[in-house]
Amino acid sequence: MTITVGILGIYDIQYTIDQGEYCYETDMSGADVTVSGIVTHVKPGDQFFLQDPDIDTWAGIYVYDTTVNPILGDELSVSASVNEYYSLTQLLDVTSSTVISTGNYIAPILLDASNIGIECSLSGEMYESMLVEVRDITFDSVDEFGNWTISDDSGSTMVDDYYYDDSLGPWPSLLTGDI
Numbered sequence: 001m002t003i004t005v006g007i008l009g010i011y012d013i014q015y016t017i018d019q020g021e022y023c024y025e026t027d028m029s030g031a032d033v034t035v036s037g038i039v040t041h042v043k044p045g046d047q048f049f050l051q052d053p054d055i056d057t058w059a060g061i062y063v064y065d066t067t068v069n070p071i072l073g074d075e076l077s078v079s080a081s082v083n084e085y086y087s088l089t090q091l092l093d094v095t096s097s098t099v100i101s102t103g104n105y106i107a108p109i110l111l112d113a114s115n116i117g118i119e120c121s122l123s124g125e126m127y128e129s130m131l132v133e134v135r136d137i138t139f140d141s142v143d144e145f146g147n148w149t150i151s152d153d154s155g156s157t158m159v160d161d162y163y164y165d166d167s168l169g170p171w172p173s174l175l176t177g178d179i
Helices: 008-012
Strands: 031-045 047-051 060-064 075-085 089-103 109-111 131-135 138-142 147-151 153-157
Touching: 008 031, 008 060, 031 060, 031 089, 060 075
Parallel strands: 060 089, 109 131
Antiparallel strands: 031 047, 031 075, 047 060, 075 089, 138 147, 147 153
């Protein structure tokens, strides 16, 4: 028997202060859930990110499913299974989805690079799958996988091209020291 009091949110899936075996894995892996949020990014192939507009941390989640065809700004209710994939909490095997509203906007959360960091950290995990912005950065390097290391006055973080939409043009080519 399952008893649910209140409404489950993305925060309830994402929040943990236990580093775990790898990097802050959810305790809810394997659970079937229904959550809602605003679509902040759609990856080609219809995989997307949902974010709770009312919470500033632990509020984003990746949805790995091609049966839902969301548009940026859609508010969705999604029923799916919680999963961890290399320490990325995600929803998969969507069983239902409903568009609640369209045309919504979520402003990116302004962070310093050190808030995200490069290695596994609680401060970085708090923003997993959320729409964030880092300003006044310098390009430091690119690794063999195409990941950029960028920095600001606070420290460094990484930018991954994995979710980049190639229909916007080629991934930028930068030189060390570019701002």
